[in-house]
Amino acid sequence: MEADRVAVVGGGIFGSTVAVELSRMGCSVVLFERASTLLSSASRANQRRLHRGYHYPRGMDTVAAVMRAFGAFKAEYGAAIHHGSAHYVAIARRNSLVSAERYLAFCDGVGLPYREEYPPFLRRSAVELSVRISEAHIDVDELRRLCAAKLAASGVEVRLGTRADRRSLRGFDQVVLATYSAINDTHPGPVSAMPEYQFEVCEKPLVELPPMYLGHSLVVMDGPFMCLDQVAGTRNFLLGNVDHAIHATTVGPYPLVPGPLMRYVNSGLIRRPTVTRFPAFQRFAHEFVTGFGEAHHLGSYFTVRAVLPHVEITDDRPTLVRRLDERTVALFGGKIATCVASARQVAGLLREDPVPATRGR
Numbered sequence: 001m002e003a004d005r006v007a008v009v010g011g012g013i014f015g016s017t018v019a020v021e022l023s024r025m026g027c028s029v030v031l032f033e034r035a036s037t038l039l040s041s042a043s044r045a046n047q048r049r050l051h052r053g054y055h056y057p058r059g060m061d062t063v064a065a066v067m068r069a070f071g072a073f074k075a076e077y078g079a080a081i082h083h084g085s086a087h088y089v090a091i092a093r094r095n096s097l098v099s100a101e102r103y104l105a106f107c108d109g110v111g112l113p114y115r116e117e118y119p120p121f122l123r124r125s126a127v128e129l130s131v132r133i134s135e136a137h138i139d140v141d142e143l144r145r146l147c148a149a150k151l152a153a154s155g156v157e158v159r160l161g162t163r164a165d166r167r168s169l170r171g172f173d174q175v176v177l178a179t180y181s182a183i184n185d186t187h188p189g190p191v192s193a194m195p196e197y198q199f200e201v202c203e204k205p206l207v208e209l210p211p212m213y214l215g216h217s218l219v220v221m222d223g224p225f226m227c228l229d230q231v232a233g234t235r236n237f238l239l240g241n242v243d244h245a246i247h248a249t250t251v252g253p254y255p256l257v258p259g260p261l262m263r264y265v266n267s268g269l270i271r272r273p274t275v276t277r278f279p280a281f282q283r284f285a286h287e288f289v290t291g292f293g294e295a296h297h298l299g300s301y302f303t304v305r306a307v308l309p310h311v312e313i314t315d316d317r318p319t320l321v322r323r324l325d326e327r328t329v330a331l332f333g334g335k336i337a338t339c340v341a342s343a344r345q346v347a348g349l350l351r352e353d354p355v356p357a358t359r360g361r
C-alpha cells in the first residue's frame, strides 16, 4: 500500500517536529517553509525559556500541559536544553496579581521546587520575595541543528524558501498547518470559519549587561512586569516586558503589523532599529534592578505572538490540535516544551482517523 502523502506547512519547532513524527510513522512528508532557514520566526525570536510551569500561577491548564510534555521534549531535544543560568522568580511588591504567599502555595501545590534567594542586582525593596527555581533555557541554534538532522534522518523532503498555498497543497492526502501567527493564511475555509486570535507585534531587545548579571536570569511577576534571560552560550541577554514589548495588538483572523515594522518582523536581529521600545524597557527595569543604566542595546528581534483572545485572567498559552476539514489539521503552538507531545497527538489523529467522514470546524 502507498504511504499517505502529507504536507506540513511551517518549519518552526512545531512543524519540524510533527514532520519528523509523521515520517517516522511511515508517511511520505514534505515540509514547506517560506523562509530560507528552519526556526527563523517565533521559534527564534522568543524568550528561550523551557517552561516548567513557574510562570503561569494563574494558568493551571498551561502548567499541566508543560509538565506532562516535558519528558518527551527532553528525550527528543535534550541536547538543546541549556542549564547555564541560575533562574529566579521575584514577586513585585506593588500591583502584582499574585502575592508571595499565594505563589509559594501554587508551587507547593503543583510540586515545583524552589528556595528563597535573591540575585545580586535585584532591588529587594521592590519585591515581596525572590525564589531560585529549577528551570532551563533553550539553545535555539542547537535546536535548529537537531531539527535539521532529524528531518534528514527520517527522510522528510524539506522545501525551504517555499511558501505553501492552496494550489501547492493540492495532491496531498493530509495537510498539517503549523504556521503559528500565519495559522489562518492557509485555512481551507472562508474567513467566517477561521478562529480568532490575539496577535501582538513584539520586540525582544538583545543587550549586554554589567558583569554581575552573568549567570542569572530573572522574571518579575505577576502581571505587567519584566524579565531578562541570558542567551545560551553567550554573554548577552534577551529582555521581556509584558507591556513595553508590544508595539501593536489586534484580535481577529489575521495580524496587522504597523508599516515601519513590516521589514523587521521575523528578520533576525535588527541591529539599529529605527523604531524601538528599548528606552522604555530600560526605564521600567530601574524599579526592580540596579545597574541597568549601563545596559548596551545590541539590537532587537521582532515577531508576532499569537495567543487566544480574552485569556487575561488565566494568561493561559494552550497548544491546540484542531481538525479543520477532512484533510487539514491545524497545530497551534503555545509553549515550546509541548512540541513533541502535540506532534504525537497529530500523528495519533492521522493514524486513527485518516479521512473522517464528517467533521465540524
Ligand SMILES: Cc1cc2nc3c(=O)[nH]c(=O)nc-3n(C[C@H](O)[C@H](O)[C@H](O)COP(=O)(O)OP(=O)(O)OC[C@H]3O[C@@H](n4cnc5c(N)ncnc54)[C@H](O)[C@@H]3O)c2cc1C
Binding pocket: 009, 010, 011, 012, 013, 014, 015, 032, 033, 034, 035, 039, 040, 041, 042, 043, 044, 045, 046, 047, 048, 049, 050, 051, 162, 163, 164, 165, 178, 179, 180, 181, 182, 185, 186, 202, 204, 303, 304, 305, 306, 332, 333, 334, 335, 336, 337
Ligand atoms: C515574544 C515571544 C516570546 C516567547 N517566549 C517563549 C518562551 O520563552 N518559551 C516558550 O516555550 N515559548 C515562548 N513563546 C512561544 C513560542 O515561541 C511559540 O509557541 C513557538 O515558537 C511557536 O512555534 P511554531 O513552530 O508554531 O511557529 P513559528 O516558529 O512561527 O513557525 C511557523 C513557521 O511557518 C512559516 N510559514 C507561515 N506561513 C507559511 C506558508 N504559507 N508556507 C510556508 N511556510 C509558512 C513561517 O515562516 C514560520 O517559520 C514566545 C513567543 C513570543 C512571540
